[in-house]
Amino acid sequence: MANVSDTITTPDGSCSVTLFTPDGPGPWPGVVMYVDAGGVRETFDAMAAELAGFGYAVLLPDVYYRSPGWAPFDMATVFGDAKERARLFSMIGQVTQDRMVTDAGAYFDYLAGRPEVRGDRFGVCGYCMGGRTSVVVAGRVPDRVAAAASFHGGGLVTDAADSPHLLAEKMRATIYVAGAKNDGSFTKAQAATLDEALTAAGVQHTVEFYPAEHGFAVPDNAPYDADAAARHWTAMRKVFAAALPGPA
Template sequence: MPDITDNVTTADGNCPVHLFTPDGPGPWPGVVMYPDAGGARDTFRQMASKLAGFGYAVLLPDVYYRHGSWAPFDMRTAFADPGERNRIMSMMGSLTPDMIAGDADTFLDYLSARPEVAGQRFGVCGYCMGGRISVRLAGRLPDRVAAAASFHGGGLVTDSPDSPHLLADRMTATVYVGGAENDASFTPDDAEQLDKALTAAGVQHRIEWYQAAHGFAVPDNPPYDSASDERHWTALTQVFDAALAS
């Protein structure tokens, strides 16, 4: 797939991005793909390219751009190494909801100005940390987000006043959540609370469970599961095809 390397100017600096598009003239519906806690890296460039192959213009941002040229994580060992675990948790924790929403607004402005992109409403999808970001953006940017998909996303339901599930009454997007089994970051109780909040708000949504561990859809994660990965691509494209159709 064509891969355009660019920078998007945000309120806090320049964010490196990759824009993947299908072969051909386009234009195509626009999507922002949010990575897990390991940030944008080769695995996610491959995933964004694969999603583009289904007929989307896919923007993959470096969500950690405020940290400058940070050293990539080896996800096979990052959480087992105390130093790397502290670094990854610190970088993940540095992203506030306001930062994320402000950046996302700028990313969507960028997509809307690209000749390869059709429409003014977009899809967002994410994994782990990125799953939480995607659901939150459905509530923070309801006029711009038409579909939000989370895979093994954590922290979708918390006691915090900025918990994503508390934004349900602002959402106009279709929401899909694919949860991992035995995942402390998204439990059956969390799923029940999220379902109730989305249902009460009239949000079109689906919450499904995958018989795999947290990290199942990201190939460089140790718990990666190929069968669940293939299932996730089917679910993701079904949601986007329905919500982002021209």
Template structure:
């Protein structure tokens, strides 16, 4: 799939990104793909290209841009090597919900200004920390998000005042959440709480669990599960086809 490099001006600086499009003239519906904790890397470039093949203009931003020219993580050791694990979690925690919302506005403005993109409401999808970001953005920037796909995300339901599930009454998007087997960060109880919040807010949604571990959709993650990943692609394709404006 064709792609271009771009730099997006945000409230906090300049965010490098790539925009992936299908073959052909377009224009296409726009989607922002949010990475997992490992950040933008070859695996996510390939995933963004695959999603573009379904008929979308897919923006892949470097959500760690505030850290400058940061050193890439080796996903084989990022969670087990102490120094790398400390750096990883420090970078995860450095992105606040306010930053997510502010960045999302800039990302959507970028998409809206591109000739390859049509419409003023977009899809978002994300993995692990990006799955949480996707849900937060749907609640914090509701008028610009039409569809949300969240995969093996933790922290969607917490005891904190800023818990993502408490944003349900602001959401206008169709929401799809796929949890991982045995994930303490998103349990059956969490799913039930989220379901009740979305139902009470009259948000169209699906919440289900895949029989695979946390990280199942991302090929360079140790728990990657091919069958579960293929299922997630089908779910994303169906979600965006049904919920994004034509």
């Protein structure tokens, strides 16, 4: 396994990234992995490396780069510490749809220019707020996304004019959404609305729930569930294998 730390210039500044690749000559299909609210940290380095081991060039960007020098969050304690919780939600507020779409264009350009990467359409995957970003990017940058996977993502269906589910008609990617049980940020009613929108738009998709709590796929989240995490890797590999170009 190899990884390269780099910086991508976006319209808003300089975004630190790490590109994880398998051993071997490649080139490999490219994937952008979007973190949860805790931001880039050791847990996500390990997750990106694990996905790369399945045969992908995985780009892990710092979605909080607009706050240079931000301190990592301890996901075991952040919600019980009022000051840290406030800081977390302040950071989340930076992750707007427009910013994530602008950044995605820069990430895809970077992947397209790397010799380790094959093809000009990519996979995106994400967790929590990153799950929402994956769906948004699939709808707003449709020509460059071949597959999108969202795990315990919230805010996929809202009453707002920019609700991600309203982008269904623009999507060209295969969409996979795995919700968590007892998750107010993505309810069964909202899942039904999303499924109906994707079906009406003719989008190849799966929307389902895992019998695990929000955060089930991320090892340093308190609700982490090893069985659900294993299931999420299997599901993502299946979706990406079908939609993305294989290695040369």
